[in-house]
Amino acid sequence: MTILQELTALIGEKNVVVGADLERYSIDWMKQYPSQPLVAVRPANTQELSAVVKLANRHNVAVVPMGGNTGLTGATHAQGAIVISTERFNKVREIRKTARIAIVEAGVILSNLHNVVEEQDLLFPLTFGARGSATIGGVLGTNAGGSNVLRYGNTRDLVLGIEVVLPTGEIMDLMSELHKDNSGYNLKHLLIGAEGTLGIISAAVLKLSPKPKAYATAMVAVSNLDDALKVLNKLQEATGRSVEAFEYMPRSYIEAHIAHFPSARGPFDEMYDVNIMVELGTTIDALAQTDAQGKVGLVNQFEAILADFFEEGIVLDAVVAQNQAQRTQMWERREAAAELSFNFPNIINNDVALPLDRVAEFLERAGQELGQVDPDFRTFVVSHLGDGNIHYVVSASKKDPVLKNAIMEKIEDIVLELGGSFSAEHGIGLSKLSSMDRRKDAVALDVMRRIKAALDPNNIMNPGKVLP
Ligand SMILES: Cc1cc2nc3c(=O)[nH]c(=O)nc-3n(C[C@H](O)[C@H](O)[C@H](O)COP(=O)(O)OP(=O)(O)OC[C@H]3O[C@@H](n4cnc5c(N)ncnc54)[C@H](O)[C@@H]3O)c2cc1C
The missing domain is CATH 3.30.43.10 (Uridine Diphospho-n-acetylenolpyruvylglucosamine Reductase, domain 2)
Structure with a gap:
């Protein structure tokens, strides 16, 4: 046969x-x-x-x-x-409300899981623009991040157990429901983020959180990224760490958004250089209740804090969403990023991570030093600033693999000098193989290759990805 x-x-x-x-x-x-x-x-x-x-x-x-x-x-x-x-194994097998876990098959679509757990007043927090198509197997395979990592962590932090089919076809049962289990090497974390090169995840036990009872979402303008971090830290202190999202959009992003969507408007009457979308969430009943004017407690609290920031001069302008429609509009602006990037020619996606207090320096240096490599480059930038992740898309002046490589190398140089990583949340796949080759610690790469050879001796499992 x-x-x-x-x-x-x-x-x-x-x-x-x-x-x-x-x-x-x-x-x-x-x-x-x-x-x-x-x-x-x-x-x-x-x-x-x-x-x-x-x-x-x-x-x-x-x-x-x-x-x-x-x-x-x-x-x-x-x-x-x-x-x-994995499209046919797509069942949410079980939600255990008391234990706060969901047992799911790999092909479950992320937004379907959101809907199912929300019916039980629970939350699977991982979220990003592709949630309507991305699957649990894929988000585990890439250890996806998204827009609320600062509150809930990356995918790795949301997984208790997995079932895996190894390259030999053996089924490895790690479907632990435990928060503590120190029984040997953590194979679960080895498989998560391996981009399907070490095995195929078939099912998972996921951690659930209580669903926030109310959100307060705002667009906030500040003078610079240092002030943005002051806002973030002060907000975390004032609200008991309830910042769910802290997303940076520079002026050029807002302009690209307005240019692309005829009905779109800027967040403010004036244009500012540094625009942050901030979202707070609460599970506290008292803060979720509405007052006599119909305003949610958390929104009132947020407005009061923003007024103080305004007095102190660290916030230039702010617009707080007054209803779900306005909140959705703010999120749509942010989640249009991938679509907007298609408007730029010869794009080079750089998904980098920096310590939070080095992000401003990175942006400044990259803006200056890339000019040495490609005087006519343009950038399209958006950032999960709350966790130091910048999507630094470079639009090169021409389609040229040598130029592309030189641009990537320059960005890697700056990122590594500032203590960052050339891959924050999207992984390596094929696109970052040259960066892995150049920048990953040689011993670490060698260990990865030995692990790969031990688990996949015939090199059949997603070969050619991750490891240069
Ligand atoms: C509009 C848009 C916005 C995005 N925003 C973000 C974001 O904010 N944050 C972020 O982290 N990512 C983001 N992403 C990328 C993100 O990595 C993917 O969307 C998602 O994690 C992949 O899920 P998927 O099911 O589509 O996987 P696929 O694309 O099908 O696969 C991705 C990788 O996982 C492997 N894989 C798939 N299934 C399995 C399995 N069952 N077991 C083992 N390996 C498997 C594949 O071989 C491949 O290596 C975005 C993507 C888009 C298109």
Whole structure:
């Protein structure tokens, strides 16, 4: 039998996708890494998944795990490989309200999980613009971050247990529901963020939080990023660390947003250089209640704090959302970032992390020093400032791989001098392989390669990604 016939015998003809139907598995969200997979398969459960991986390993054919295919680094590129889509194991198996956990299958779409847990007044906090397509397997595979890391942590901080199909097809059961378990090496953390190079996560036990009963969301203008950090720290102190999001949009971002959406308006009557979207959340009943004027307690508290900041001169202007529609509008502006970046030619995505007090210096130096490499470069910047993550998109003056590399190197130089990382939350995939090669500690890279060889001796599991 051919490999396709064997796959069909294992999981049925309609779950073995070939020909024109392969198109949606052949191109990434950014449309930068087209490929021609051999086939895409859609197993229904862990046993079928394991059988498919065993077969691929026996035939020495590469497999590429795929969730929503919204990753931004080309990590689902699958030339000649078997794409293993998790779209059919998509059940939320259990919500245990008292233990505050959700047991879910890898193909569950992030926003579907949000909806299910919110019905029980709980929250799975991880959120970002692609939540309507990204899957649990994909967010675990990339250790995704998003806009509320400063309150709830990265994906890694939200996972208690996982089930994994290893490159040999063996099923590794790490479905712990425990907050403490010091029984040997932490294999869960090894698999999370491995971008599908060490195994395919089939299910997970996730931590849930109480759902905030009210939010207060505002656009705040300040003079500079130092003042922005003063606002963040003072707000955390004044509210018992209830800042959910602290997102920076420079003037150029606001201008790009207005130019792209004909109905869009700036957040303020005036244009400011430094615009921050701040969101507070509370689970405290007293703060969630409305007063006689119909205003939520948390919004009143936020406005009072902002008034003090205004008096002190650290806030120049502020607009607080007065209803859900205004809050949604603020979020839509921020979450349009990926779409807006498409308007720039020859883009180079730099997803970097800096210590919070070095972000301003990074932006200043990058703005100056990139001119030495490409005098006509432009940038498109947006940042999860609350956790020091900057999406520093460079629009190069021409499409030229040598120039692209030089730009990336220059940014890496500055980032590393300031104690940062060249990859904050999107991972490595294909797009950051050269950065890994140049910048990752050589011993650490060697250890990673040894781990990869031990778990995947035939190098079938998403080969060519992460490790240069
Ligand atoms: C509009 C937009 C906004 C975004 N915003 C953010 C953001 O704010 N923060 C952030 O961190 N990211 C962001 N991302 C990128 C983010 O990494 C992905 O959206 C998400 O994490 C990937 O989920 P997915 O299911 O689409 O995975 P895919 O793209 O399908 O896969 C991503 C990687 O995970 C692997 N993988 C997939 N499934 C599994 C599995 N079951 N087991 C093991 N490995 C697996 C794949 O092989 C690949 O290496 C954004 C993307 C878009 C398009």
